[in-house]
Amino acid sequence: MGRKTLLLALFCLLQFSAKSQACITTHFSGMIIQGEAMGRGYIGDDLGLGLNLVYGLPLGNRAHFNLVASHLRYSIDYMSPGTEQSSYYYGKGSHSSVGVGLMIFPFAPGGRASLYQPFRLYIAGNGGMAVQHNKPIDVVNLPSSFTVFDQTKVHPYAEAMIGIKIRVNPKLSFDVFAAGRSTFSDDIDGLAGTGAGSDIIGRVGIGICSKLY
Numbered sequence: 001m002g003r004k005t006l007l008l009a010l011f012c013l014l015q016f017s018a019k020s021q022a023c024i025t026t027h028f029s030g031m032i033i034q035g036e037a038m039g040r041g042y043i044g045d046d047l048g049l050g051l052n053l054v055y056g057l058p059l060g061n062r063a064h065f066n067l068v069a070s071h072l073r074y075s076i077d078y079m080s081p082g083t084e085q086s087s088y089y090y091g092k093g094s095h096s097s098v099g100v101g102l103m104i105f106p107f108a109p110g111g112r113a114s115l116y117q118p119f120r121l122y123i124a125g126n127g128g129m130a131v132q133h134n135k136p137i138d139v140v141n142l143p144s145s146f147t148v149f150d151q152t153k154v155h156p157y158a159e160a161m162i163g164i165k166i167r168v169n170p171k172l173s174f175d176v177f178a179a180g181r182s183t184f185s186d187d188i189d190g191l192a193g194t195g196a197g198s199d200i201i202g203r204v205g206i207g208i209c210s211k212l213y
Helices: 002-021 111-116
Strands: 023-034 047-058 063-080 087-104 119-140 152-169 172-182 200-211
Touching (some): 087 152
Antiparallel strands (some): 172 200
């Protein structure tokens, strides 16, 4: 009975400690897609914006277990000059995802002192499922070897991230980050045809990180 009581007390202590440090981060990001529209053609006024939410549960002083959700919206155009006629594509897309991940603070000191650093560098990896939607608007003279995606598909995704948290007060900090994401597919930008590689979403952004307790 004594051993079970001790394990139960330890579990409750860990839960209380984790809840006292749990935080939620809201990221606002800009993005660009590395795909056909960044290949041998030319791009114009492309724009991608997104919102990212992260719930972080500490695992000791140097790591967080994260629950993540994001929504990205963008437009993209592609033009490739030809000998007689140019090819042109313009479309819109959205990318929504949910997943889990691990955030590591490689230079954090031990103990509770790590919670009060003015700057905390981190690296993170996330993965889960993403819903990808593409909507072509203008498609002119594209080569027959191209595939144009006009559909909604579900893909697995993986993302690597690096950033820094800048503390404002004990409960609030700013977050600056850069990330690269792939769905292991060739349809993020709405086109396939110039290469066999997967499209990559590159993101940079800022965020606000707040402790919940």
